[in-house]
Amino acid sequence: MANFRPIDRATPFLLPPSVEDWLPKDHLARFVVDIVDQLDLSGLTRQYRGAGSAAYHPTVMLGLLVYGYATGVYSSRRIEAASYESIAFRYIAANEQPDHDSLCAFRKRFLKEIEALFVQVLCIARQMKLLRLGTIALDGTKIHANASRHSALSYGHAQKIEAQLEAEVKELLARAEAADQEPLPEGVSVPEELTRREERLAAIRQAKAQIEARAAERDAREQAEYEAKMKAREEKAQRTGKKPGGKPPAAPSPGVRPTDQINLTDADSRIMPAKGEGFDQSYNAQAAVDTESMLVVAINMAQVATDKQQIEPMLKELAGLPAQLGRVEQLLADNGYFSAANVEICAQAQIEPLLAAGRDKHHPNWEDRFTEPPPLTEPASVVERMKHRLKTLHGRKLYGLRKHTVEPVFGIIKSVMRFRQFLLRGLAAVRGEWSLVTMAWNIKRMAVMAG
Helix, strand or coil: CCCCCCCCCCCCCCCCCHHHHCCCCHHHHHHHHHHHHCCCHHHHHHCCCCCCCCCCHHHHHHHHHHHHCCCCCCCHHHHHHHEEEEEEEEEEEHCCCCHHHHHHHHHHHCCHHHHHHHHHHHHHHHHHCCCCCEEEEEEEEEEEEEEHHHHHHEEEHHHHHHHHHHHHHHHHHHHHHEEEEEEECCCCCCHHHHHHHHHHHHHHHHHHHHHHHHHHHHHHHHHHHHHHHHHHHHHHHHHCCCCCCCCCCCCCCCCCCCCCEECCCCCCCCCEEEEEEEEEEEEEEEEECCCCCEEEEEEEECCCCCCCCCCCHHHHHHCCCCHHHEEEEEEEEEEHHHHHHHHHHHHHHHCCCEEECCHHHHHHHCCCCCCCCCCCCCCHHHHHHHHHHHHHHHHHHHCCCCCCCCCHHHHHHHHHHCCEEEECCCCHHHHHHHHHHHHHHHHHHHHHHHC
């Protein structure tokens, strides 16, 4: 006869169970609790009034969110359900069950403070001897916005709708004046119809104003880039005494274009190319990753698909890091970040740039991997010096760190942590959520390195 263990769900425990006995000693949930307990949460706790019913402590709420993002559970409703069903979530919540409204409100309310906590986690990693800044790899990845591209409105279509609504308003006013001679159809209320169209007109005009403001920003940016390129050509001509080869850059054409768009669900998101998926409403999430530890040390959020303008804001983020983390010495980035201006900015910040100036051949000569390039001809610009460094054995070895540093981090965040779309809307909220995602990755990575 088979021998089975007895099943007994009715007998109560003789002694109360302890949450400390629920998980293995090396479980990620324990590490999350240990890190969150070391954070200075006074910026959060002092914002509670102390009136009304007792609130859940920020250590519990933050711990649940961090562990949720680290394990692919983002929805506040799913976290609430997990606080009943998952031993790890019950351990973090100390056997409490915060409701989804409280979790959602906490996340939205303290996004700015969470950005500061991101830096505190890096300081803890430094204290644990897991992080020492030196060489940083920078890259960006497109993450879907909480909006559909089908909710986008182009400037040309907005003009058509505006003209149609204005014509309908005139027609309704004329029909109202002639109501004695020609009765209106049954059920038609002119005031209600006018109000509905005036509201739509106001929304359309507001959207047009936002598109026009964006176009003005783009014009200023393109004009600055054009002037920088022309200045670089002039400096090269003066330095070499020869006319620069190739066509001079074309002057930008200012003004609003009919194809300029705005999304009515998340106005801060942008239409961006998605690999294998055409185009989608997205944000360009930026991350600077330490090559030794693979910890994200700085983040930024861009509203353009290209990375060319992201060097300067990321250098500002890196400059704002505490001195105890060390100093960034080298910055690695792919060809999407390369420009003469970006190389100059890195040099001014006393950071050695290694920005790919072009694409390598798929099948280069095997001898190139083992030979040094000819000596650099003087005088040489900072761009020429950087290109020469990239050809040296040491430079190629350094730049090779980029592929297995920042790209695996994005791969794990998207495929293992399953974060492919923001839950929040608006640039500020999305940036705060990205800092929460990368902080969860850092803590997950620190748990592995700490063993």
